[in-house]
Every structure is written in C-alpha cells, then in structure tokens.
Amino acid sequence: MRTARLDLRPWSDEDAPAFHRIWGDPRVVFWGPAADVAASLAMIQRTRARCAGRPAPVGWHALVERTTGELVGNVVLQPAPFAPGDLELGWHLRHDRWGHGYATEAAAAVAAQAFATLGVGHLVCAILPSNARSQAVARRLGFAVTAHDVPHGGLPHDVWTLPAPARSRPPGAAPRAPAAAPEDDARP
Numbered sequence: 001m002r003t004a005r006l007d008l009r010p011w012s013d014e015d016a017p018a019f020h021r022i023w024g025d026p027r028v029v030f031w032g033p034a035a036d037v038a039a040s041l042a043m044i045q046r047t048r049a050r051c052a053g054r055p056a057p058v059g060w061h062a063l064v065e066r067t068t069g070e071l072v073g074n075v076v077l078q079p080a081p082f083a084p085g086d087l088e089l090g091w092h093l094r095h096d097r098w099g100h101g102y103a104t105e106a107a108a109a110v111a112a113q114a115f116a117t118l119g120v121g122h123l124v125c126a127i128l129p130s131n132a133r134s135q136a137v138a139r140r141l142g143f144a145v146t147a148h149d150v151p152h153g154g155l156p157h158d159v160w161t162l163p164a165p166a167r168s169r170p171p172g173a174a175p176r177a178p179a180a181a182p183e184d185d186a187r188p
C-alpha cells in the first residue's frame with residue numbers, strides 16, 4: 001500500500017531494531033515498552049501470528065518514509081480485544097516523527113482499504129481519555145466516541161467508532177450513534 005509520503009508493508013524479523021526504536025520508547029508505548037530488541041522481535045512475531053490467515057489489510061503495517069527509507073511508524077488493523085467481532089485500527093509513530101501527519105495519512109489508507117475490501121460496517125479503536133494526540137488522529141479520521149470506561153489493558157478507555165462510508169456499508173448495517181458529543185462529556 002502507498003500513500004502520498006509513505007509505503008506500508010508487513011514487519012519482518014529483520015526490522016526488529018527499527019521496530020524497537022518505536023516499541024521500546026516509553027514516550028510512545030507509555031503503557032509498557034519492550035525491554036530490548038529481542039522483546040520487540042517477539043512482539044513482531046506474536047502480532048504476525050495473531051493476524052495470520054486474515055485478509056489484507058488486517059495486520060501490523062510498517063510505515064516507510066519514502067524520502068529516507070526509514071521505518072517511522074506502525075498502523076495496526078486487527079481483531080479488537082476490547083470489542084469482540086470488531087476490527088481495531090491503531091497507530092504508533094517513532095517519537096521524532098510526531099507532528100508530520102504520518103499517522104493520519106497511513107491510518108486513512110488502511111481504513112479506506114478495509115472498507116473497500118472487507119465489507120465491515122465500522123472500525124473501532126480504544127483511546128485513554130488522557131491521550132490527546134491519539135484522540136486528534138481519531139477525530140481527523142472521522143471516528144467519534146461510542147463508549148466510555150471500557151477496560152483495555154487494565155485501564156478504562158474510551159471506544160471510538162468509524163462508520164463505513166455509506167457506499168461501502170453492508171446492506172442493513174446502520175452506523176453506530178456516538179455515545180455523546182465531546183462537549184457533553186463532563187469529565188476532565
């Protein structure tokens with residue numbers, strides 16, 4: 001898959017050092033970074049096994065910055081552990097590539113392909129209420145909050161939902177209504 005500035009491809013075992021610059025950084029994986037390159041390699045292999053046999057674009061996608069050839073991020077489409085039956089879209093960028101629009105650009109391409117080819121009515125993601133940057137990505141993609149206080153990794157997350165564009169929605173599938181408009185959310 002290709003976007004204006006990025007190539008998306010599956011992670012390989014040889015990418016473990018580059019993956020670890022993302023997955024081993026506590027500023028990025030603040031919920032529990034990988035301890036070393038070996039742990040990052042194990043993560044690549046676990047996620048590959050989790051998505052094996054599922055149709056593209058399900059998987060963990062390495063984001064290659066075309067101008068440098070460097071691996072600068074990750075976009076995930078996988079079964080959502082917090083919403084059985086749904087697919088989760090997720091994004092992680094190397095810290096020195098925050099603020100370039102790469103997460104939104106890559107996730108939009110994966111979402112578009114998922115809606116065009118998988119026949120799903122919506123995608124979901126789980127975001128901590130404190131994760132403003134991730135919320136901004138979700139909002140730019142068209143996600144809206146549909147549930148609060150959903151346990152994920154031991155912490156209460158907001159679940160956000162992105163309805164399929166009307167033209168690719170399966171027959172009879174209605175988009176989910178947002179739980180509340182953001183301005184109605186009384187929590188800090």
Ligand SMILES: CC(C)(COP(=O)(O)OP(=O)(O)OC[C@H]1O[C@@H](n2cnc3c(N)ncnc32)[C@H](O)[C@@H]1OP(=O)(O)O)[C@@H](O)C(=O)NCCC(=O)NCCS
Nearest residue numbers: 028091092093098099100101102103104126127133134137
């Ligand atoms: C969440 C995360 C991926 C967001 O990264 P990000 O760089 O803020 O998001 P985007 O790639 O969409 O970039 C948007 C920013 O790039 C800026 N930008 C610069 N050039 C741009 C361009 N050519 N096109 C679009 N946006 C551009 C935008 O203005 C915006 O900046 P702002 O935050 O100052 O408004 C990143 O913070 C991260 O990896 N966090 C840790 C992991 C994480 O929390 N993942 C989600 C778990 S739920």
